[in-house]
Amino acid sequence: MVGTEALLSGNSGAGYPRTLVAVASGLLLALPGCTSPAPAPKEQVVDLLQQDWQHVPGVSADGDGLHVTATALSIVDSGDHRPNPPLNLAGTHLVTEGDFSLEASLTDVTADASWALYDSPPVIADEFRIEPAGLRLTLEDDDLGIIVSDGSPQQDVGDPRPVYDEHVTLSDPQAPLSVRRSGDTLEISSDGETVASVPFGEVFASGELWLGLSSDDGTFGVSSLTATAAELTTAGPAVRQAEPSSRGLQALAERARPGFRIGAAVALGPLASDAEYAREFVGNFGALTPENAMKPQFLSPQRGVYTFEEADAILATAESKGMTVHGHTIAFTEAMPRWMQELPTGSAKDRRASADALLDYLTTVVTHFRGRLASLDVVNEPFDLDQGTSLQENVWYRTFGPGYPAIVSRAVHDADPDVRQFINENGADVPGERQDALLDLARDTNARGGHIDGVGLQSHVYDLETDAISAEDLADTLDLFDEAGLHVRISENDVTDDQGTDDQAEQYATVLATCLDSPTCVSYTTWGVDDRYDWWVDDDGSAQQGHDFLFDEGHPTPAYKAMTRALRSSR
Incomplete structure (x- = not known):
């Protein structure tokens, strides 16, 4: 007879009771005069419905499994948009070597149902998404779309081309779907019958499996979801x-100036998947800024629909490590969802309705994060992108007029009177017209009843010949804002290595040391952690890797070492 072994699956707090999963142990026969064969290896089975899905946008647990709702999450850039379906980053992922199989039962599909399995998380910015190696199955009626990506560089990041794209017709769309990797082949099956055999099993070479569930236009349920492997x-x-490390940047800063915070902008993907990145960040920083997760297109992809899950996961990380959080951002020309961009402003009636929509968004967001943010960019990059001094005529401007920063500031204060408010801008780090315009805007906002505590100086140094910030200019800048009664954050510092790593290191150390020496400068943040995730899109649409951060592929750069010397010399 065939024996069975009961594997007790733990309850991760996702709302399910403990359950027993039966695992076949193999058939053994002992015949006279014959040597008994070696027992077949026992396969491990994981019931993924028992795992943690609470931080996946659009996915919720109920008594029958998982319920998936369309979120319309997308990357919006210059009117175009690209789907940005979520993965289970903050919850559970699988670790396995060699062959594996997964099986899912998708139920009550109202429009479409997608099931993704990736080798690693995608790299996501506010204007692009770099697709990793992986597989996506999309069921719509009896049509099953099968897309395989190999993670290779794309000629156009905005239009990624898979290595395999096929549609098959299922005889029974209600039957369970399964994915099996066998050597270098992926077998896709429905109700036990192979419907596609794909020669790209090597896309899952990392030994990790990251799962996602999403829908473009409807809802569906997941009544079973299991993984099996040796x-x-x-x-x-x-x-x-x-x-945290006692020798890290934050520990050194605390000894040099108690209470001073050194932070970095972070994304959930590398925090969840990259142990080196996580050690670099937690070991060295005492504050974080969500790089993109709190921007409008990531928080509210549809009007009245909010996807706080990934931002909440990042904030939970900060809280667990004793870090402070700077929120980023409320009013911002870029990174807005389409519904917000398209709010009508042609008539007084239109503007009143659009004002209600914008203030409802603001109040919902600030109230949601109330008590969890030390500070917040209430207005981000308000001036012309060509380094001018005129306000960009975005939807906030068109709805409320040039005094919109004061309206935003008052509404934020009403929702969270304790969060410190900042106006964040680039190109205002050194004396000049743009800096004067930023100072005037902060003063004018407060004169109109706003609650601006200070300004964020982004301190992006994209070209050391034209963008370099001297200690003298930055000190004069800090004195100027101090005289106005405003604090300053170095909010997004990063430095190119186009003139070599020595000049890069000197620039990093100069900005940090000057900030540290001024009581007006209340914190320092760099706009990233490791060059492994320093990507930008060239004019031709291709992804290019930068080398602007303090770590490179897990190793400290000369800039990091220069910053540690600057912190030690300030004690």
């Missing part, structure tokens, strides 16, 4: 294991 374990976000 060696199979589950893992949570990598950042959980990282700890």
Whole structure:
């Protein structure tokens, strides 16, 4: 007879009771005069419905499994948009070597149902998404779309081309779907019958499997979702294991100036998947800014629909590590969802309705994060992108007029009177017309009843010949805002290595040391952690890697070492 072994699956707090999963142990026969065969290896089975899905936008647990709702998450850039379906980053992912299989039962599909399996998380910015190696199955009626990406560089990031794209017709769309990797082949099956055999099994070479569930236009349920492999374990976000270092930047800053915070902009993907990145960040920084997760297109992809899950996961990380959080951002010309961009402003009636929509968004967001943010960019990059001094005529401007920063500031104060408010801008780090315009805007906003505590000086140094910030200019800048009764944050510092790493290191150390020496400068943040995630899109649409941060592929750069010397010399 065939024996069975009961594997007890733990309850991760997702709302399910403990359950027993039966695992076949193999058939053994002992015949006279014959040697018994070696037992077949026992396969490990994970019931993924028992795992943590609470931080996946559009996915919720109920008594029958998971319920998936369309969120319309997308990357919006210059009127174009590209779907940005979520993965389970902050919850559970799988770790396995060799062959594996997964099976899912998708139920009550009202429009479409997508099931993704990736080798690693995508790199996501506010204007692009770099697709990793992986597989996406999309069921719509009896049509099953099968897309395989190999993670290779794309000629156009905005129009990624998969290595395999096929549609098959299923005889029974209600039957369970399964994915099996066997060597270098992926077998896609429905109700036990192979419907596609794909020669790209090597796309899952990392030994990790990241799962996502999403819908473009409807809803569906997941009544079962299991993974099976000879060696199979589950893992949570990598950042959980990282700890602050007594020799890190924040520890040095605390000794040099108690209470001073050194922060970095972070994304959930590398925090969850990259142990080196997590150690670099947690070991060295005492504050974080969500790089993109709190921008409007990521928080409210549809009017009245809010996807706080990934931002909440980042904030939970900060809270667990004793870090402060700077929120980024409320009023911003870029990174707005389409519904916000298209709010009508042609008549007084239109503007009143649009004002209600914008203030409802603002109040919902600030209230949601109330008590969890130390500070917040209430207005971000208000001036012309060509380094001018005129306000960009975005939807906030068109709805409320040139005094919109004061309206935003008052509404933020009403929703959270304790959060410190900043206006954040680039190109205002050194004396000049743009800096004067930023000072005037902050003063004018407060004169209109606003609650601006200070300004964020982004301090992006894209070209050391034209953008370099001297200690003298920055000190004069800090004195100027101090005389106006305003604080300053160095909010997004990064420095190119186009003139070499020595000049890059000197520039980093200059900005940090000058900030640290001024009581007006209340914190310092760099706009990233490791060059592994320093990507930008060229004019031809291709992704290019930069080398602007303090770590490079897990190793400290000369800039990092220069900053540690600057902190030690300030004690």
